[in-house]
Amino acid sequence: MPIPILKLHNYLLISIQTEIDDQTAIEFQEDLLDKIHKTGASGVVIDLTSVDIIDSFIAKVLGDVVAMSDLMGAKVVLTGIQPAVAMTLIELGIHLQNILTALDLEQGLIKLHQELGV
Amino acid sequence: MTPQSFVTVYKEWDIVGARQIAREMAKELGFNVVDQARIATAVSELARNIYLYAKEGQIHYEVVETMNKKGLCVRAVDTGPGIKDISLVMQDGYSTSGGLGAGLPGVKRLMDEFDIQTKVGEGTTITTTKWVRL
Numbered sequence: 001m002p003i004p005i006l007k008l009h010n011y012l013l014i015s016i017q018t019e020i021d022d023q024t025a026i027e028f029q030e031d032l033l034d035k036i037h038k039t040g041a042s043g044v045v046i047d048l049t050s051v052d053i054i055d056s057f058i059a060k061v062l063g064d065v066v067a068m069s070d071l072m073g074a075k076v077v078l079t080g081i082q083p084a085v086a087m088t089l090i091e092l093g094i095h096l097q098n099i100l101t102a103l104d105l106e107q108g109l110i111k112l113h114q115e116l117g118v
Numbered sequence: 119m120t121p122q123s124f125v126t127v128y129k130e131w132d133i134v135g136a137r138q139i140a141r142e143m144a145k146e147l148g149f150n151v152v153d154q155a156r157i158a159t160a161v162s163e164l165a166r167n168i169y170l171y172a173k174e175g176q177i178h179y180e181v182v183e184t185m186n187k188k189g190l191c192v193r194a195v196d197t198g199p200g201i202k203d204i205s206l207v208m209q210d211g212y213s214t215s216g217g218l219g220a221g222l223p224g225v226k227r228l229m230d231e232f233d234i235q236t237k238v239g240e241g242t243t244i245t246t247t248k249w250v251r252l
Binding site for chain 2 (some may be wrong): 019021022023052053054055056057082083084085087088091092093094
């Protein structure tokens with residue numbers, strides 16, 4: 001099942017609500033880049049509040065999609081990472097450096113505003 | 119859920135199935151939310167290794183109990199190519215699949231006990247246990 005991508009002004013909002021398998025993650029990557037291209041969005045918030053596991057593969061896909069979006073000129077903020085997920089990721093050895101994060105969707109949008117200077 | 123069960127991993131979706139069972143069992147055993155995430159993530163890594171390198175294998179789950187503690191023992195068994203150099207795969211950042219190379223050393227950190235038995239051409243068995251913190 002594809003992950004819905006919503007457009008709000010010049011931002012794209014994504015809330016990942018389902019268990020993500022590898023295929024869904026890859027499709028999401030392609031969908032998001034395509035949507036950035038089509039809408040000319042300058043900022044993206046990916047909300048992970050409902051995600052209770054991020055393993056190394058999903059982390060790689062997320063890290064990659066941030067870098068890819070950046071290449072296209074769109075800033076991505078990851079929001080709502082659960083405490084258990086944050087602990088597990090670091091213990092796993094995944095640091096997701098150079099990635100913008102925020103506590104929740106609201107803070108994420110504020111961060112995007114600051115980053116984009118609008 | 120019986121105290122002992124297993125899932126076969128041979129397609130991508132089985133990775134999700136394997137980690138969901140792990141989380142369910144961990145929850146039933148009384149692990150806290152963080153440990154549930156640790157166990158589910160470790161199982162996800164093990165199942166992905168099977169899927170990527172051995173194509174097919176099983177994840178076995180077993181509730182283990184001693185006099186003063188209980189835990190969940192997860193065994194990943196495959197008859198794949200085996201691992202030539204264990205010290206290499208236990209290095210952080212080593213990967214032959216273009217991944218993050220967080221797999222096995224990460225699993226070891228997430229769990230309490232970790233053992234790997236492998237023979238080139240015969241397969242690999244990884245046994246790892248997490249104890250419920252009392």
